[in-house]
Amino acid sequence: MQQFAQFNPQARILLGPGPSNVNPRVLNAMAAPMLGHLDPDYVGLMEEIKKLLRIVFQTANDVTFPVSGTGSAGMESALANLIEEGDEAVVGVNGVFGARAAECAERMGARVHRVEAEWGRIVEPEKIEAALKSCQRPKLVAVVHAETSTGVLQPVEEIAQMAHRYGALMVLDAVTSLACIPVPIDRWQIDACYSCTQKGISAPPGLSPFTLSERAMAVIRGRRTKCRSWYLDVSMIAQYWGAERAYHHTAPISMNYALYEALRIVVEEGLEARWQRHRRNAAALQAGVAAMGLKFVAQEGHRLPQLTAVQAPAGIDEAAIRTALLRTYNMEIGAGLGPFKGKVWRIGLMGESSQRNNVVLVLNALEQLLSAAGIEIARGRAQAAADAVYAQSA
Amino acid sequence: MQQFAQFNPQARILLGPGPSNVNPRVLNAMAAPMLGHLDPDYVGLMEEIKKLLRIVFQTANDVTFPVSGTGSAGMESALANLIEEGDEAVVGVNGVFGARAAECAERMGARVHRVEAEWGRIVEPEKIEAALKSCQRPKLVAVVHAETSTGVLQPVEEIAQMAHRYGALMVLDAVTSLACIPVPIDRWQIDACYSCTQKGISAPPGLSPFTLSERAMAVIRGRRTKCRSWYLDVSMIAQYWGAERAYHHTAPISMNYALYEALRIVVEEGLEARWQRHRRNAAALQAGVAAMGLKFVAQEGHRLPQLTAVQAPAGIDEAAIRTALLRTYNMEIGAGLGPFKGKVWRIGLMGESSQRNNVVLVLNALEQLLSAAGIEIARGRAQAAADAVYAQSA
Numbered sequence: 001m002q003q004f005a006q007f008n009p010q011a012r013i014l015l016g017p018g019p020s021n022v023n024p025r026v027l028n029a030m031a032a033p034m035l036g037h038l039d040p041d042y043v044g045l046m047e048e049i050k051k052l053l054r055i056v057f058q059t060a061n062d063v064t065f066p067v068s069g070t071g072s073a074g075m076e077s078a079l080a081n082l083i084e085e086g087d088e089a090v091v092g093v094n095g096v097f098g099a100r101a102a103e104c105a106e107r108m109g110a111r112v113h114r115v116e117a118e119w120g121r122i123v124e125p126e127k128i129e130a131a132l133k134s135c136q137r138p139k140l141v142a143v144v145h146a147e148t149s150t151g152v153l154q155p156v157e158e159i160a161q162m163a164h165r166y167g168a169l170m171v172l173d174a175v176t177s178l179a180c181i182p183v184p185i186d187r188w189q190i191d192a193c194y195s196c197t198q199k200g201i202s203a204p205p206g207l208s209p210f211t212l213s214e215r216a217m218a219v220i221r222g223r224r225t226k227c228r229s230w231y232l233d234v235s236m237i238a239q240y241w242g243a244e245r246a247y248h249h250t251a252p253i254s255m256n257y258a259l260y261e262a263l264r265i266v267v268e269e270g271l272e273a274r275w276q277r278h279r280r281n282a283a284a285l286q287a288g289v290a291a292m293g294l295k296f297v298a299q300e301g302h303r304l305p306q307l308t309a310v311q312a313p314a315g316i317d318e319a320a321i322r323t324a325l326l327r328t329y330n331m332e333i334g335a336g337l338g339p340f341k342g343k344v345w346r347i348g349l350m351g352e353s354s355q356r357n358n359v360v361l362v363l364n365a366l367e368q369l370l371s372a373a374g375i376e377i378a379r380g381r382a383q384a385a386a387d388a389v390y391a392q393s394a
Numbered sequence: 395m396q397q398f399a400q401f402n403p404q405a406r407i408l409l410g411p412g413p414s415n416v417n418p419r420v421l422n423a424m425a426a427p428m429l430g431h432l433d434p435d436y437v438g439l440m441e442e443i444k445k446l447l448r449i450v451f452q453t454a455n456d457v458t459f460p461v462s463g464t465g466s467a468g469m470e471s472a473l474a475n476l477i478e479e480g481d482e483a484v485v486g487v488n489g490v491f492g493a494r495a496a497e498c499a500e501r502m503g504a505r506v507h508r509v510e511a512e513w514g515r516i517v518e519p520e521k522i523e524a525a526l527k528s529c530q531r532p533k534l535v536a537v538v539h540a541e542t543s544t545g546v547l548q549p550v551e552e553i554a555q556m557a558h559r560y561g562a563l564m565v566l567d568a569v570t571s572l573a574c575i576p577v578p579i580d581r582w583q584i585d586a587c588y589s590c591t592q593k594g595i596s597a598p599p600g601l602s603p604f605t606l607s608e609r610a611m612a613v614i615r616g617r618r619t620k621c622r623s624w625y626l627d628v629s630m631i632a633q634y635w636g637a638e639r640a641y642h643h644t645a646p647i648s649m650n651y652a653l654y655e656a657l658r659i660v661v662e663e664g665l666e667a668r669w670q671r672h673r674r675n676a677a678a679l680q681a682g683v684a685a686m687g688l689k690f691v692a693q694e695g696h697r698l699p700q701l702t703a704v705q706a707p708a709g710i711d712e713a714a715i716r717t718a719l720l721r722t723y724n725m726e727i728g729a730g731l732g733p734f735k736g737k738v739w740r741i742g743l744m745g746e747s748s749q750r751n752n753v754v755l756v757l758n759a760l761e762q763l764l765s766a767a768g769i770e771i772a773r774g775r776a777q778a779a780a781d782a783v784y785a786q787s788a
Binding site for chain 2: 004006007008009010011012014016018019020021022024027028029030031032033034035036037038039040041042045048051052068069070071072073075076100103104107108196198204205206226227228229230231247248249250251252253254255257258260261263264267326332335337
């Protein structure tokens with residue numbers, strides 16, 4: 001008989017691209033007794049979750065609920081429900097997650113116009129417009145608001161206006177942006193948006209906050225063919241999250257308890273205060289990184305506050321630095337993806353993890369480890385640079 | 395400002411078709427600190443989960459892991475990965491979940507041969523064979539082991555042998571069977587099987603235990619076209635759950651903590667003991683139901699031990715009985731689905747919920763409520779009939 005020991009993980013400081021640290025209130029919420037997915041008390045909770053998600057998405061959209069899967073399931077849900085065989089989709093690709101959306105749209109039957117940009121740079125709105133012009137009848141435009149692989153903040157509003165001018169729907173990946181920076185769905189006229197629970201919201205991963213405009217719902221109601229995904233078919237799921245309460249699949253009950261508690265914390269803090277906290281801590285981190293003499297991946301003026309991609313110094317074993325951070329300081333930062341593998345660190349300050357003490361810790365830990373590895377950096381300046389940012393914003 | 399109150403659900407006795415009650419050990423497991431999805435400690439846990447799932451599925455299949463979605467996501471994963479446009483699929487349909495698999499296979503591009511049977515009866519193996527004969531080149535056969543809408547236990551082994559004789563893969567829906575009754579994947583030569591966490595395993599809903607045979611993996615590796623689902627594409631996910639640890643999506647970390655602890659409990663009890671517990675409690679429940687004079691939905695000889703579908707007496711408001719059970723006894727039983735809506739109760743005794751005290755409670759509660767509603771039933775006999783079963787098996 002094999003022995004399976006109790007699992008007692010050590011607490012980490014999570015400064016990677018997600019998951020972020022989870023507030024004990026949220027962890028404890030999952031220990032509440034199980035309810036059935038049609039229990040009147042659970043149905044009441046579903047209504048409260050929808051209200052909270054509408055606050056965080058800044059939307060009045062009726063169809064606003066968490067998809068029963070992670071952020072990538074939210075992406076697939078948006079694309080599977082909107083795309084029919086042969087539809088034209090314009091997708092901005094300047095990192096892993098834009099490429100993923102393009103790939104997913106193709107699998108759903110779309111003819112995809114990829115609008116590429118160098119990793120680390122934004123997708124230029126003019127190039128999106130050129131792609132829209134080249135379409136016969138564009139169905140949708142999709143861009144990634146916060147490209148998690150590069151730390152780039154993509155301008156969205158102008159592209160959404162453009163999409164609508166060309167009669168297309170606007171799809172936004174807000175996986176790494178929601179509850180870190182503003183995602184004003186209604187003001188920007190976004191038609192479909194998906195996010196995740198484990199970054200800005202700081203709940204465990206497992207659900208994808210999701211919202212669809214009335215325009216998007218009209219397109220879905222008017223489909224000639226069925227959605228390729230049964231599991232993600234919004235025409236059925238909206239009847240479970242809506243007044244009909246028609247059973248579709250058994251919702252992840254405990255995960256929804258966690259999401260509710262995490263959203264309560266977001267609303268208690270207030271969106272404005274939360275965004276400002278993310279901006280302040282990121283400014284301090286980025287000042288410290290720059291003071292060390294390290295370089296950023298994302299172009300200036302378009303750096304995310306919640307995720308900073310840093311170029312690892314030439315010749316360094318970047319994985320060894322991450323391992324040392326984990327072993328010595330119980331601290332996780334992210335590795336580079338795709339072409340950035342072995343070349344980039346991604347430091348997240350998302351949700352609960354966006355704290356001054358974490359900024360101080362990661363800057364000093366990196367300084368120590370890089371010095372010990374014999375890398376030439378400007379020593380003794382990082383924390384001072386960070387502190388100066390806090391002094392200024394106090 | 396809207397007020398969002400803390401959610402403190404009352405504990406229920408969950409005797410519906412799932413979720414079942416969750417052991418406090420499992421609820422507490424989710425309160426463990428969050429880890430990153432590539433953290434070495436979490437990767438170690440993934441290996442242990444795979445081992446435990448192989449024990450429960452009675453398989454040596456390498457590709458055995460939990461899909462990051464509920465049972466229906468597991469179903470879609472099996473069908474999306476195995477089916478390519480134009481493939482022929484033979485699907486047994488004798489209830490909601492067989493119909494769902496047929497529908498999902500069609501959305502994935504299959505030409506589906508539905509083998510229908512009356513709800514409450516098994517799908518006859520000979521009719522499956524006739525459908526296989528009518529195919530040019532059958533890709534797969536899919537049946538539901540435990541049809542949750544009717545309480546029917548489907549014979550599987552003979553059909554699996556048949557599928558292989560005709561060169562087809564065998565797909566099994568074990569959503570309501572795994573960890574309640576034997577699901578011997580290797581002995582029966584099942585090629586793809588999916589289950590859920592919230593029934594026999596008694597963890598919260600949100601993951602789908604999943605296993606693929608080497609035959610199935612060879613078919614997946616040999617696909618001419620890409621899997622229609624990006625989120626569920628096993629060719630990528632197996633590289634995250636395998637030695638490569640290639641990032642695909644962020645796994646639902648806390649849900650996997652819960653699954654691990656729930657599987658530990660299953661293995662501590664032992665599969666044989668667990669199956670026997672389910673049989674004994676079901677025999678007692680069914681003896682009590684019969685003693686009251688109520689009728690079963692499922693044909694004799696093919697009734698599930700973990701889920702008993704009972705015909706509601708003519709003229710009764712069955713929903714009012716369920717509401718009274720919930721309000722008076724904090725007890726959930728399930729309603730009928732589809733054509734059984736308003737006509738059937740579904741009483742689950744799954745995982746943690748399969749307990750003698752629950753049998754006693756539900757029989758006496760039903761007897762009280764039916765008598766109070768003026769329904770003619772044999773009174774005072776149900777518990778005695780149940781007790782006789784326990785006395786016999788003691």
